[in-house]
Amino acid sequence: MVKIIFAVALSMSSALADESQLRLIDAPGRTLVATSCITCHSLDYIPMNSKILDRKGWDAEVNKMIKVMGAPIRSEDTAAIVNYLAKNYGR
Amino acid sequence: MPFPTIFLLAALAAAPEQAKPLIRRTYRPPNYESPVDAFKQVITPNNRFFERNHLSDIPKLNLKVWKLSVGGDAAEKPITFTAAQLKHDFKQVEITALAFCSGNRRALAQPRVSGVQWTYGAMGNARWKGVRLKDVLARAGIHKDAVEIVFDGADAPVNDKTPDFRKSIPLAKALDDDTLIAFEMNGKPLPQSQGFPARIVLPGWTATYWVKHLISIDVVSKPFEGFWMKTAYRIPKGKFPAVEGHWPGQETESSIPITEIAVSSLITNIHENQIFRRGQPSAIKGLAWDGGHGLAKVETSTDGGKTWQLATLGKDYGRYSWRQFTAAFTPEQPGAFTIMARATNTAGNTQSTEPIPNPGGYHHNVVQSLKVAAD
Numbered sequence: 310m311v312k313i314i315f316a317v318a319l320s321m322s323s324a325l326a327d328e329s330q331l332r333l334i335d336a337p338g339r340t341l342v343a344t345s346c347i348t349c350h351s352l353d354y355i356p357m358n359s360k361i362l363d364r365k366g367w368d369a370e371v372n373k374m375i376k377v378m379g380a381p382i383r384s385e386d387t388a389a390i391v392n393y394l395a396k397n398y399g400r
Numbered sequence: 401m402p403f404p405t406i407f408l409l410a411a412l413a414a415a416p417e418q419a420k421p422l423i424r425r426t427y428r429p430p431n432y433e434s435p436v437d438a439f440k441q442v443i444t445p446n447n448r449f450f451e452r453n454h455l456s457d458i459p460k461l462n463l464k465v466w467k468l469s470v471g472g473d474a475a476e477k478p479i480t481f482t483a484a485q486l487k488h489d490f491k492q493v494e495i496t497a498l499a500f501c502s503g504n505r506r507a508l509a510q511p512r513v514s515g516v517q518w519t520y521g522a523m524g525n526a527r528w529k530g531v532r533l534k535d536v537l538a539r540a541g542i543h544k545d546a547v548e549i550v551f552d553g554a555d556a557p558v559n560d561k562t563p564d565f566r567k568s569i570p571l572a573k574a575l576d577d578d579t580l581i582a583f584e585m586n587g588k589p590l591p592q593s594q595g596f597p598a599r600i601v602l603p604g605w606t607a608t609y610w611v612k613h614l615i616s617i618d619v620v621s622k623p624f625e626g627f628w629m630k631t632a633y634r635i636p637k638g639k640f641p642a643v644e645g646h647w648p649g650q651e652t653e654s655s656i657p658i659t660e661i662a663v664s665s666l667i668t669n670i671h672e673n674q675i676f677r678r679g680q681p682s683a684i685k686g687l688a689w690d691g692g693h694g695l696a697k698v699e700t701s702t703d704g705g706k707t708w709q710l711a712t713l714g715k716d717y718g719r720y721s722w723r724q725f726t727a728a729f730t731p732e733q734p735g736a737f738t739i740m741a742r743a744t745n746t747a748g749n750t751q752s753t754e755p756i757p758n759p760g761g762y763h764h765n766v767v768q769s770l771k772v773a774a775d
Contacts, residue, residue, distance in 0.1 A: 328427040349456060349558050351427035361512045370514060377627065379561020 328353075338393030345382050345390055346374075355398055364395035421448050425516050429453035430593070433521035439668045439687055442717060442724055443496075444524035446586055451593040452501055452522065452607065454565045454628070457556040461613060463597045468536075468581070472550065472618030476541025483597060486581065489539075490531035495578055497603035497720035498525045498689050499610055500661045502633055506761035510754075513761040520666055525687075525722050528601040530582035534575045537619065542571070545621040547649055549574040551600055551611035552618075567609050568624035569602065570647055578603045578720065581614065603720035604692030605659050606762075608633045623649030632760075633658050639756055640763050642749040643691060660691035664751055664765035665698060665725070665743040670772065676731045678774045684711070684729060688743035689722035696746045700727040704738035704769070711741070731774035739770045 331352045333339050343352060362370060368391045374380040375387070382390065422432035430453050438448035463483050471478035481489075501522035506515055516522075537549070548568040555565060573579060580601040583590060590596045595612025602609045608628075623629075634655040637644070643660040650657045665688035676682055688698045699708040714724030731737065744750040751765045 331427070349562065350429065353424075353426050357425060357517050358514045361514050366514065377563070377631070378557075379559050381559070 334397040336393060336397050338389050341386060342390050342393050345380065345386065349378065349380065355394065359398040360400050362394075362398075363400045364391065367391050367394040367399060370394075422451070423519075423521060425518065429456045429458065431516050432593075433518055434524060436520055436666070436668055438521065438524075439666065442525060442687075442714070442721070443586055444526060446526070446588060446591050446594070449499075449524040449526065449585075449591075449594060450501060450522045452516075453555065453612075455555045455557045455562065457558050458592075458613070459554050459556075460592060461554055461597055461615075466597055466615075468598065468614060468617065470536060470540040470617045470619070472546075472620045474543040474546035474621040475619040476543055479540050481536070483583070486531055486536070486598075487583070490535045492529060493532060493580065494527055494529040494584075495580065495601070495603060495720060496525065496527050496717040497578075497601060498523060498661065498722050499601075499607045500689070502606040502608050502658045502762050503760065505764035508755065508764050508766070509757070509761035511757060513759060515761060523607075525689075525717075526585050527587065528580060528582040529584035529587075530580040530598070530601065532577060533579045533581055533600070533617075534577070536581060536617070537574060540619065542619055543621070546571050546619045547622065548620050548624055550618040550620055550624045551609070551614060552616045553595065553599075553611045553613040554615045555613055563627035565611075565628055566624070566626045567611055568620070568626075568629055568650075569605075569609055570649070573602065573605070604661060606633075606661055608658065629657060633762075634760065635762055636758050639758060642747070643763065658760070658762050661689065662751075662763045662765045663690035663693075663695075663743050663745045663749050664688070665741045665768075667739065667741050667768055667770060670739055670770055672770050672772070674770075674772045676772060676774045678731050678734055681728060681730045684727045684739055684741060686725055686741055687722045688713075688725055688741075690743070690745040690747075690749070692719045693745045693747040693749075694719045695723055696744045696748075698723075698725040698727075698741060698743045700725075700729070700742075701740040702729050702731070702737055705740050705767075708742070734774050736771060736773045739772055740767050742767045 328351045371391050375382050425431040432451045434450050467480050469480045504518050504522040507517040507519050550568045552566045582601045598614040599612045600610050635658050643662050645659045667686040669685040684700045698711040700711050701708045711725040711727035742751045751767045
């Protein structure tokens with residue numbers, strides 16, 4: 310419920326027009342990553358941490374988001390998300 | 401902190417559209433830092449003050465209906481205050497203090513660490529006005545079993561499973577005369593970005609404890625166990641002896657919460673690769689600070705640290721405010737040289753020469769080394 314309302318608010322709000330222009334690197338997994346992350350935070354968190362984390366680091370980050378922050382990510386999607394982040398934003 | 405989603409909608413609709421005179425790190429939650437040119441004055445202007453948020457649902461509170469509840473298992477008589485009551489029933493005090501983000505300069509950490517990649521500007525100095533936390537706590541009555549005070553703000557996660565941002569401080573720090581519930585910043589009501597209508601001001605400690613949009617204060621008999629205390633904002637034990645302090649209830653074998661601000665300085669008028677005119681008098685200007693012991697001296701060097709000269713310190717606005725410094729110099733030779741500045745506090749602590757690795761990228765107070773030249 311919260312997510313649906315948030316999505317509506319997101320599309321209605323001109324204040325977030327700039328945020329909606331953020332684009333992740335176009336590669337397999339991009340849409341999955343974007344939709345998994347964008348409910349709770351803007352996508353600039355990802356490029357901001359580019360070249361800092363290796364695959365192990367991104368794996369830990371994604372797991373923290375799921376286990377600690379409660380990100381609604383299906384377990385079967387985790388590997389694809391980590392793969393995209395490690396390949397495109399990894400150290 | 402379950403808040404009706406209507407608040408989220410209202411907050412989004414009300415978000416200002418104009419460009420901020422700040423450097424954006426992230427849109428949502430909003431995280432912005434000051435450019436160094438915001439630090440030319442001792443007091444950082446409200447609209448150029450860094451903004452840190454952990455959670456994305458940030459309501460715009462209405463002062464007329466806002467209430468602060470003071471309770472907890474170690475409060476003798478829980479009580480609720482309106483803004484008018486707080487302002488009229490308690491002595492108003494004002495203090496100039498540095499708000500310093502724990503993660504300031506994280507982008508400079510070696511090895512690099514993930515998180516908001518702050519450079520130099522996740523800090524700012526302001527005049528904070530409000531009431532003493534200890535006066536307000538006294539009205540609720542502190543039971544003898546009390547050990548910590550827990551703060552909660554109205555900001556909330558978008559996802560109910562995300563840990564709410566709540567912070568605790570030891571009772572002794574809460575009872576310090578300088579610990580405030582602030583309503584004003586530099587003579588104006590707190591801006592929304594700084595926690596309207598009320599925030600905690602905890603001079604000398606990093607700004608993670610300066611909880612914004614304050615709505616509740618709990619007096620508790622056991623150390624608070626929330627994620628933002630037990631897992632986040634921690635430093636390895638023994639690596640930062642100058643600012644480690646003691647907080648037995650929150651210590652583990654290997655780590656301790658970050659608390660006191662480390663002594664440091666920032667050169668504000670010179671940039672890397674700047675070209676100076678040979679023979680022309682110039683100056684190194686900047687700011688220096690610590691966690692409230694007070695500064696003993698600031699030294700500058702124009703030869704990469706081989707020799708140091710004492711800088712002149714500006715007006716003292718109190719031990720929790722940063723101080724300006726200035727040191728005249730005239731480049732005598734053509735060619736490259738390196739400008740540095742280093743602060744030492746009255747406890748005898750000075751800045752690091754190398755980054756001290758730690759998982760959060762905290763306490764980066766390495767002496768700056770600016771490579772410049774004279775023509």
